[in-house]
Amino acid sequence: MNAIKRFAGIVWLVAGAVAGYYLVVEQAIPKFATGKPEDLIPAGIYTFILCPLIVGSLATFGIYSLKGEYDSES
Numbered sequence: 516m517n518a519i520k521r522f523a524g525i526v527w528l529v530a531g532a533v534a535g536y537y538l539v540v541e542q543a544i545p546k547f548a549t550g551k552p553e554d555l556i557p558a559g560i561y562t563f564i565l566c567p568l569i570v571g572s573l574a575t576f577g578i579y580s581l582k583g584e585y586d587s588e589s
Contacts, residue, residue: 521583531573538565546558
């Protein structure tokens with residue numbers, strides 16, 4: 516079971532990287548490129564609020580899982 520938890524850590528790290536890529540490249544950059552005021556606010560929220568929260572939390576969980584913080588003591 517501990518090996519599965521460590522593999523899940525890798526999955527969470529990859530999920531964090533994919534989420535960060537998606538938020539910045541697929542969502543924020545096209546909205547910044549339009550230059551319209553109604554697009555700049557969501558782009559800023561994606562880039563400066565959501566991206567650090569989502570990527571940081573997924574990466575933190577993945578790192579702790581890889582370090583063995585969630586291993587069973589049996």
